[in-house]
Amino acid sequence: MTFIEDQRSLVKMAHMYYEEGATQSEIAKEMGVSRSLISKYLAKAKEQGIVEIIIHDDIIHPFRQLEMQVERSYGIREVICIPSFGGESSKSRLGAAAAKYLLRVMQDGQTIGISSGTTLYEFAKALTTSQEYPSVVFVPLVGGMGNERVDIHANHIVATLARQCRAQYKLLHTPVMVDSKEAKEVFKQQSSIKSVFDLAEKADIAVVGIGGKPQHSTMVKSYLGEEYQNLFAGQQDVGDICYNFINEDGSASKNAWNDRIIAFEVEKLKDLPLVIGVASGKEKIKAIKAALKGRLIEVLITDEETAQALLEEKD
Numbered sequence: 001m002t003f004i005e006d007q008r009s010l011v012k013m014a015h016m017y018y019e020e021g022a023t024q025s026e027i028a029k030e031m032g033v034s035r036s037l038i039s040k041y042l043a044k045a046k047e048q049g050i051v052e053i054i055i056h057d058d059i060i061h062p063f064r065q066l067e068m069q070v071e072r073s074y075g076i077r078e079v080i081c082i083p084s085f086g087g088e089s090s091k092s093r094l095g096a097a098a099a100k101y102l103l104r105v106m107q108d109g110q111t112i113g114i115s116s117g118t119t120l121y122e123f124a125k126a127l128t129t130s131q132e133y134p135s136v137v138f139v140p141l142v143g144g145m146g147n148e149r150v151d152i153h154a155n156h157i158v159a160t161l162a163r164q165c166r167a168q169y170k171l172l173h174t175p176v177m178v179d180s181k182e183a184k185e186v187f188k189q190q191s192s193i194k195s196v197f198d199l200a201e202k203a204d205i206a207v208v209g210i211g212g213k214p215q216h217s218t219m220v221k222s223y224l225g226e227e228y229q230n231l232f233a234g235q236q237d238v239g240d241i242c243y244n245f246i247n248e249d250g251s252a253s254k255n256a257w258n259d260r261i262i263a264f265e266v267e268k269l270k271d272l273p274l275v276i277g278v279a280s281g282k283e284k285i286k287a288i289k290a291a292l293k294g295r296l297i298e299v300l301i302t303d304e305e306t307a308q309a310l311l312e313e314k315d
Contacts, residue, residue, distance in 0.1 A: 010045045017042055018051060063304055070300070070307050073314050074292040077274075077299055084305040090280055095122025098278045098301045102127065102207060105274065109135040111199060113206035113264065114161065115142050115242045116154040119278050120209050124160040136167040139200050141208070141242050141264035143176040172196045174262050176243055181259040188262060200264055206272050208297070210279035210287050211240040239287020241266060241277075241296060248286065250294015269296045280306040289313055 013031065016022040017038075024042070028035040045051045063081035070079045080101060082093045098119075106112065114120065138161045140154030150156055155171045162169035174193050178184050187193055200206075237245040237253045243263040245253045252258055252266040269275050277297035279288055282305070289310060291297050302310075 007048075007050075010041055010048070010050050013038060013041050014045045014051045063307070066304065066307050066311075070310055073311060076292060076297070079307065080299070080301045081307050082301075082303050084280070084303040090303055091119045092122045092126070094119055094278055094280055094301060094303065095124075096126040098123040098207060098276065099127035101276065101299065101301060102205070103129055106133065106136065106205065108133045110204040111137045111139060111202055112161075113139050113141045113200045113203040113208075113272070114154055114158050115206075115208040115264075116140075116152055116157060117209040117211065118152050120154075120157050120207065121152045123207065123278060124157045124164070127161060127164050129165060132166040134166060134168075136162075136165060137199070138162050138165075138167060138169040139196060139203065140170065140172040141200055141206065143172055143174040143243075143262040170196050170199060176262060177257075177260050178262065179260070184260055184262060193262070197264065201268060201271070203272055204274065206264075206269065206275045208241055208269070208275060208277055210277050210284055210291055210297075212281070212283040212287055213237060213239060238290050239284060241269070241287075241291060246287070246290050246294065246296075248290050248293070250290045250292075250296050266294075266296060270294075274298055276301065278302075282306070282309065285309045285313060 009031070013027055016027050016030075017024065022030075024035050024038045028038045031038070042051070067079040067081050071077070080097055082090075082097050084090065085093065102112075102123075138158040140158050142154045144150075144153045144155060155173075158169040158171070161167070172193065174187055174190075178187055188197065236247050237255070238248055239246060243261045244258055244266045245255065246266060247253050250266075275297045276299045277288070277291055278301045280303040285306060288300065288302065288306065292300065292310070
């Protein structure tokens with residue numbers, strides 16, 4: 001077969017297969033060759049540029065390019081973007097996206113650590129499945145917050161998730177903040193509290209919210225009121241993860257707040273196989289960036305505007 005005839009045959013086969021919907025067996029019969037040869041010729045048609053397969057992901061997945069840019073810029077496993085809506089609508093959509101992702105990666109028998117907050121509350125509400133996970137254990141990563149918004153406490157969230165998945169859960173019966181660093185050490189050595197944190201250190205997956213600066217924190221104002229301004233004066237805190245305030249490099253800040261909170265330690269997040277961060281909003285951009293820079297999370301679930309801002313803020 002001459003080169004021109006060969007090219008003509010490739011074009012004909014490609015038209016029959018990709019445009020007319022003919023099977024490889026049908027094409028082989030018409031062309032008088034074996035089916036394996038048709039498969040070889042179709043591959044050759046792609047190699048020579050006769051056939052170009054275009055995936056129109058911009059139609060069904062408009063943020064894929066943006067997600068890939070953030071993934072490459074910060075070197076993380078995966079970024080999932082949702083449209084930017086703002087306010088409570090954005091939190092509920094973020095929660096739904098996080099729920100969908102967790103169901104994609106979660107396997108029975110795993111231990112899953114959970115922090116707290118309004119976005120994770122939406123995540124827990126959104127996670128529904130007909131599949132049962134009787135050997136999954138949801139474990140809280142942080143203590144409670146007193147009487148304000150009990151529904152956003154880690155204990156309430158893990159109980160909700162366990163109910164939705166027909167799974168198991170543990171409770172952490174301790175406040176998020178105690179009176180002193182010494183009191184914190186006494187609390188964390190209590191067997192009922194220590195056993196929960198020991199289990200959390202063995203978690204296969206953690207799902208955490210990312211908070212903004214102290215002045216944007218509901219929990220800080222709940223515990224300290226306006227006194228927080230004195231506690232954080234002169235500090236370089238950009239946000240918090242699991243109630244630990246962090247610096248721009250993602251390390252835990254050295255301040256009186258971090259000394260007194262009962263929560264999973266920031267550095268230990270790096271030892272977990274998969275940490276999923278869920279957050280969006282301009283007031284959280286520096287905190288998210290710090291979490292990415294410090295390798296505290298491997299997966300980020302956010303919105304379009306926040307992802308764009310992360311690219312613009314990249315060093």
